[in-house]
Amino acid sequence: MPFKDIKKEAIAQWEATQNSPNPRILLGMGTCGIAAGAGDILEALKLELEKAGIQAEIIQVGCIGLCYAEPLMEVVKPGMPSVFYGNQQPELIPDIVQDYLVGNNPRPDLALGTRGENTLEGVPQLFELPVLKPQVRIALRNCGNIDPTSIHQYIANGGYQGLINALKIKPQEVIDEVKSSGLRGRGGAGFPTGIKWQFCHDAPGKTKYIICNADEGDPGAFMDRALLEGDPHAVLEGFLIGAYAIGASEGYIYIRAEYPLAIHRLKVALQQMRECGLLGERIMDSSFKFDIKIKEGAGAFVCGEETAMIASIEGNRGMPRPRPPFPAQSGLWGKPTNINNVETWANVSAILQRGADWYAGYGTEKSKGTKTFSLVGKVERTGLIEVPMGITLREIIYGIGGGVAEGKDFKAVQTGGPSGGCLPASLLDTPVDYESLTAAGAIMGSGGMVVMDDSTCMVDVARYFLTFTQVESCGKCIMCRLGTKQMLDILEDITSGRGKDGDIELLLELGGAVKDGSLCALGGTSPNPVLTTIRYFREEYEAHISERYCPALSCKSLVTYRIDPEKCKGCGICARACPAAAIQGGKREVHVIDQSQCTRCGTCLNVCPPKFGAVTVASGKPAGILSETVVAGEKV
Amino acid sequence: MEISQPTKTPEIVREQKEILLSQIDEILELYRGEKSELIPVLQEVQQRLGYLPEVGLKQIARYIGVPESTVFGVATFYAQFKLVPTGRNIIRVCRGTGCYVRGATRILEALESVLGIKAGETTPDLEYTLETVACFGSCALAPVVVVNDRVYGRMTAEKVKKIIACKEEA
Numbered sequence: 079m080p081f082k083d084i085k086k087e088a089i090a091q092w093e094a095t096q097n098s099p100n101p102r103i104l105l106g107m108g109t110c111g112i113a114a115g116a117g118d119i120l121e122a123l124k125l126e127l128e129k130a131g132i133q134a135e136i137i138q139v140g141c142i143g144l145c146y147a148e149p150l151m152e153v154v155k156p157g158m159p160s161v162f163y164g165n166q167q168p169e170l171i172p173d174i175v176q177d178y179l180v181g182n183n184p185r186p187d188l189a190l191g192t193r194g195e196n197t198l199e200g201v202p203q204l205f206e207l208p209v210l211k212p213q214v215r216i217a218l219r220n221c222g223n224i225d226p227t228s229i230h231q232y233i234a235n236g237g238y239q240g241l242i243n244a245l246k247i248k249p250q251e252v253i254d255e256v257k258s259s260g261l262r263g264r265g266g267a268g269f270p271t272g273i274k275w276q277f278c279h280d281a282p283g284k285t286k287y288i289i290c291n292a293d294e295g296d297p298g299a300f301m302d303r304a305l306l307e308g309d310p311h312a313v314l315e316g317f318l319i320g321a322y323a324i325g326a327s328e329g330y331i332y333i334r335a336e337y338p339l340a341i342h343r344l345k346v347a348l349q350q351m352r353e354c355g356l357l358g359e360r361i362m363d364s365s366f367k368f369d370i371k372i373k374e375g376a377g378a379f380v381c382g383e384e385t386a387m388i389a390s391i392e393g394n395r396g397m398p399r400p401r402p403p404f405p406a407q408s409g410l411w412g413k414p415t416n417i418n419n420v421e422t423w424a425n426v427s428a429i430l431q432r433g434a435d436w437y438a439g440y441g442t443e444k445s446k447g448t449k450t451f452s453l454v455g456k457v458e459r460t461g462l463i464e465v466p467m468g469i470t471l472r473e474i475i476y477g478i479g480g481g482v483a484e485g486k487d488f489k490a491v492q493t494g495g496p497s498g499g500c501l502p503a504s505l506l507d508t509p510v511d512y513e514s515l516t517a518a519g520a521i522m523g524s525g526g527m528v529v530m531d532d533s534t535c536m537v538d539v540a541r542y543f544l545t546f547t548q549v550e551s552c553g554k555c556i557m558c559r560l561g562t563k564q565m566l567d568i569l570e571d572i573t574s575g576r577g578k579d580g581d582i583e584l585l586l587e588l589g590g591a592v593k594d595g596s597l598c599a600l601g602g603t604s605p606n607p608v609l610t611t612i613r614y615f616r617e618e619y620e621a622h623i624s625e626r627y628c629p630a631l632s633c634k635s636l637v638t639y640r641i642d643p644e645k646c647k648g649c650g651i652c653a654r655a656c657p658a659a660a661i662q663g664g665k666r667e668v669h670v671i672d673q674s675q676c677t678r679c680g681t682c683l684n685v686c687p688p689k690f691g692a693v694t695v696a697s698g699k700p701a702g703i704l705s706e707t708v709v710a711g712e713k714v
Numbered sequence: 715m716e717i718s719q720p721t722k723t724p725e726i727v728r729e730q731k732e733i734l735l736s737q738i739d740e741i742l743e744l745y746r747g748e749k750s751e752l753i754p755v756l757q758e759v760q761q762r763l764g765y766l767p768e769v770g771l772k773q774i775a776r777y778i779g780v781p782e783s784t785v786f787g788v789a790t791f792y793a794q795f796k797l798v799p800t801g802r803n804i805i806r807v808c809r810g811t812g813c814y815v816r817g818a819t820r821i822l823e824a825l826e827s828v829l830g831i832k833a834g835e836t837t838p839d840l841e842y843t844l845e846t847v848a849c850f851g852s853c854a855l856a857p858v859v860v861v862n863d864r865v866y867g868r869m870t871a872e873k874v875k876k877i878i879a880c881k882e883e884a
Contacts, residue, residue, distance in 0.1 A: 113855050145854030298811030300851030335757070335794055336850055338863070376753055377793030379848060393752040395780075395791040452853055454812035460854035492811065526853075528811045542814055546848065552791075566834035657827055679820060681871070 079118070081242070081362050084354050085233050089501040092234030093514050097156075101134040101179055108141035108307045109339050110300075114148035115167070122168040123151075126175040134179065140308020141460035142543070144209065147190055153178060159196040161189045162204050175438035209459050210250060214440055217264075217424040218449045218464045221308030227344055229350035232311040238356065240430030245364045246321045250330075252323040253279060256426060259434035260446030265291055265382070265419030266494065266523045267599070268445070268512040271426070274416060277406035278324045281414035288326040289410070291387065291415040293498040296495030299526030302420035304462045306333070306340035309424070312345040316423030318356070319430050321368045324416050329368065332387050334375040344372060366496030379496075379550035383598045384409075384417045386552065397552045398598035419524065423449055427675040441467035445511035455528035456483045456490075465510065472506040475529055486531040490615070494523025496543045496550075497603030499610030500536060519610040522605070527539050535630035536615040537622055541569040543607035547600065557595030561588050562604055569608070574635040577623035582612060596697060626696035634678040637697045641682070643668045645692035652682035652693060737762065738770045741833035742777045752778050752788055756795055758824055765796040793847075803835045803881060805829075806860045809846045812853030817870075821857050822846065823872035828878050842878075 095102065103123060107116050117290075120136065124176045127134050144150055147164030153174065154160040161184045162422040170188065177183040184198055191204030201633060204210060224231040232238070244252045257272030278286060290313065294302040306313060321329055333341055348370055350358045357365045373391050381396040388410050390396035409415025420425075425447060429437045438446045445467040451474065452461050458480035465474060471491055475481065482488045490500040499520035501508065508514050514521050530539065565588050568581050589605030596602045612619060621627040628636040641652070641661075646668045653661040653669055660676040663669030671682070686693040741758050746750045755774055760766055766789055775782040789795045807813075807822045826832055829842050836843040852858045855867025858875055866877065 109850075110852050110854055110867070113721070113852050113858065148855070208855035293847065294851065297809070297814075297849035298853050300853055303851040336847060374754070374757060375792075376757060376795060377847075378791060381755060391750065392754065393748075393750045393788070394784075395787055450852075452812075454853035454856060455815045460812075460852070460856075495811070526811065528853075530815055539815075542811070546809075550848070556762050626816060657824070677823075679823060 079355075081238070081355065084230075085238075088230035088233040091230050092403050094407070095135070098135070099156055101132070101156065102154040103134055104137045104139045104222070105136060106141055106148060106150045106152065107138040108304055109337075110141055110145050111148045111150065111303070112339075114145075116486055118168045119149045119151065119166050119171065122171040126172050127179070130180050132175065132179050137225050138227075139223065140221040140226050141304045141462055141691065142176050143213075143218065143304070143464075144190075144459070146459045148189070152193065153184075155179065155184075157196070158182065159184055159192040159198045159201075161185075161198065161201070161611075162191045162193065163188050164190040179531070184297050197413075204647050206555045207685060209461070209480065212469060212473060212477055213464055214448050214466045215464050215532065216437070216440070217312070217421050217450055218308070218462070219307060219428065220312060221304065221462075224309070226308050226310055227346050229311060229354060231349065232309070236431055237311055237427075238315055240427045241315050241322075241356075242362065243319050244430050245362055245366060246323055249279060249323045249325060252319060252430070255434045256323070256429060259429045259437040260441070261422065261425055261429060261437070261443075261642045262445065262512065264421035264425065264449065264524065266497065266521060268522055271418060271422055274406065274418070275320065275323055277404065277524040278326075278414050278416040282408050283414050285328075285413045286324055286326040287315065287410040287413055287415040288321045288324060288329040289387065289391070289415060290329065290331040290423055291382065291384075291417050291419045292337075293375050293382045293387065294334060294337075294420070294524060295550075296524050296526045298452065298454055298492070298495060300452045301462060303337050303340050305450070307421055308474045310340075310343045311351075312382055312424040313420050314344075314351065314423075314428030315349055316430075316682065318361070318368060319372070319426050320416065320418065320423065322366050324414075326416070327367050327369070329370045330373050330391055330410070331370060332373045332375060332391060334379070335377065339648075341372065341374065344635055348372070359600070363643055368456045378552075379546075380552045380598070382601050383600060386598065387417065388415065395552070396453055398553050400597055400598075412463045421525070437565060442509065442511045444513060449510065449522065450527060451493075451525045451527040453479050453527050453529070456486065456531040456534070457481070457529040458483050467511045468509045470507050471501065474527070475506070479529065482529060482531050484531075485531065487532060488529070489532050490530045490539075490611075492520075492528040492539070492607070493526065494521035494603075494606070495526045496547045497521060497599060497606055498523045498526075498557045498667075499532070499541060499606045500614065501610070502614040505614075509673040519606070519613055521606070533630050533632060535573070535628055535632040536611045537628075537631055538573050538630075540608040541566065541573055542612045543567060544604070547604040551601065551604075555596045555598075555601055557592045558597075558601030558604065561592035561595065562601070564588055565605065565608060570617065572622045573628075573633045575622075575633075579623065582619050583617065586612060621698075622671060625698055629697075631695050631697050633697075637678055637695050638673065639671055639676060639678060639680070639682060639693060639695050641669050642692045643673055645690055647690050647692070649687070649690070651685050651687065655681050655685045657681060723755050726780070734763070734767050734770060738767075738773050742774070745777075747777050747779060749778060749780060752780065752785065753792070756785075756789055759793060764789075767800045768797065779872030781790060799836070799840065803841060803862055804843045805832070805878075806845045806846060806847050806849045806850075808812075808852070808856070808858040808860070810851075810853055812856040813858055816856040818857040820871055821859060821869050821874055824874055825859075825878070828875055 149166040188203045261271045262268040386396040386398045405415040412638045545565045648666040683693045775785040
């Protein structure tokens with residue numbers, strides 16, 4: 079069937095669904111939604127709808143990004159407001175079905191927001207909420223709105239129009255369009271996409287390859303997963319456009335095996351593309367031919383690096399090699415190869431659908447368009463967000479994220495994962511663009527944004543990231559393999575109370591050497607978390623070293639838990655909860671922690687009823703040598 | 715008194731080895747034997763058998779046409795591959811940044827104490843393997859624990875203990 083007819087049919091189907099007299103329920107079924115219990119909601123919905131005899135369509139959609147409110151569902155009832163209900167529990171489903179679908183009460187008390195023309199008094203419009211208002215959704219345009227397993231719904235919403243537009247013009251014109259959009263690689267480094275394509279396009283040779291990097295390895299980042307789960311065709315359309323522009327007829331999607339749902343959605347999408355004539359020979363009746371293979375990663379962070387990824391696809395250990403030659407000249411099996419990240423591809427399809435000028439209208443002078451972030455850690459509203467470049471960190475964390483969780487104090491925000499850095503409160507007004515973040519010592523990275531409060535120890539965070547890079551180092555370059563190990567040893571000493579004068583200087587020296595002495599970005603950027611925490615939180619390092627004091631009260635070797643005899647009511651909750659059986663004391667007697675048994679897990683602090691607040695934690699030399707003067711068994 | 719299991723006779727060992735080899739042969743038949751198929755082959759073997767038995771690596775090397783050292787090199791490079799059998803239930807604790815700042819360490823410690831094993835180990839009855847992974851990408855629901863294929867979000871030490879207790883009852 080010609081694509082024109084497929085599109086006509088897709089639009090007719092979409093309109094039939096939109097104008098159906100039956101209600102529709104859109105349920106967020108990304109990995110996050112499922113982890114939060116969306117599967118139970120789905121079962122409860124099916125059961126209740128059947129019991130009530132309601133004809134309603136349940137559409138499983140991707141993530142709209144409001145992870146803090148998962149499981150999240152939208153109930154669309156014709157002629158009535160479309161209502162989003164967040165933090166759903168199976169117990170609430172019968173009420174919503176009875177009150178809103180059988181009856182006409184949309185239950186504003188349970189609603190998070192509404193969408194569309196019909197509004198509900200006392201309930202805000204969802205996209206006017208502070209969490210969504212500053213966002214601009216380009217890469218995530220369809221996530222949460224369409225069924226990701228339906229190519230027809232994608233097509234009905236303008237999908238594959240970008241490919242049609244691209245095939246009408248010459249490959250060079252497509253590259254020019256991408257160049258003038260100002261799009262830069264969203265994998266982290268920010269190299270201009272159009273220029274990268276030009277290199278590969280200009281490279282001699284008939285056989286060329288194109289790769290989609292879906293090996294999202296940064297801990298704390300899940301943008302690409304959510305995008306592939308929620309709107310795989312947006313990525314695949316961009317991928318096809320890139321293949322046409324470069325002159326590649328074979329493409330690989332390198333995706334990590336830890337994302338089974340995303341892999342499944344991709345496989346479904348590829349099958350549908352084949353059925354619609356979007357893969358194989360003569361795509362859309364042009365001379366363009368292209369096919370895609372999926373390669374599952376086997377768990378190696380370094381494979382996110384281009385040359386390591388190529389080695390892995392070829393069946394080797396994923397170890398980077400020196401450049402030049404760049405993959406654009408000699409990549410997969412020695413042929414010119416172009417690699418872009420998932421989010422970059424999703425932007426490409428939008429640019430070809432709506433034009434470079436439209437896209438360049440967002441963002442700053444040097445960083446155009448939008449960027450997705452996974453906003454996580456100690457922030458009130460965790461989620462997947464997409465913001466125009468140039469927005470400040472403060473607007474993201476306090477506006478969209480609603481500030482630090484549990485009303486605590488902000489300490490740092492970490493961007494760029496193990497390659498990035500921790501920025502302090504004084505830099506919260508830094509605009510989010512490639513140059514500003516790099517100047518501050520962090521990087522844009524692929525989009526992980528982790529908020530930390532005053533209970534997070536910055537030395538321990540540096541140690542955490544270095545543990546990660548040290549394990550993930552492929553071992554090829556000596557400075558990365560052994561330098562990171564040395565740095566990690568020093569950080570372990572500092573966090574366990576064995577820090578010495580001169581450690582900070584040694585870390586700085588080693589950090590510089592690891593940066594210079596590593597071939598790829600994994601090693602070259604691995605000292606960043608250490609260097610930025612020393613730059614902005616040096617006093618925390620010094621406190622650990624000279625006073626054996628952990629200001630965040632988190633380094634176990636430097637803290638002591640204690641029960642205040644004045645406040646202890648002898649309820650025994652802490653003694654029962656203590657996994658090390660280190661708390662002594664009978665009923666209605668003052669309890670005492672045996673410091674020689676205590677593993678400093680903090681369970682007693684968590685379980686002591688707030689009205690007593692008898693357990694305290696302290697750090698520093700005085701607390702470390704606290705002598706227990708209270709004898710177990712003393713009556714309360 | 716507990717009776718220890720009788721040691722396996724050489725016949726049983728040989729028989730088990732042959733079963734393994736024939737299972738791997740079945741898998742290899744699905745592939746053409748090209749170098750680029752090495753990782754997919756290892757993934758398939760691990761998927762079916764739960765680990766990569768040493769005898770199988772030799773067989774795979776011959777089929778793909780590369781030295782055994784290459785197969786061993788690849789099998790030990792990637793975190794996904796295991797050279798020893800894993801437990802029937804695989805519990806994976808996410809150590810991503812989001813989970814880390816929200817207390818993943820405490821959850822790992824709780825699991826280690828309940829199961830009596832350290833991360834990376836398997837219980838002697840082959841019931842549980844405890845692993846850590848770099849990141850599951852479910853950071854917004856941190857801390858996250860994955861038991862087999864089920865993702866559990868917003869975990870606490872108490873909740874993971876309950877999950878294990880439920881498994882034990884079942």
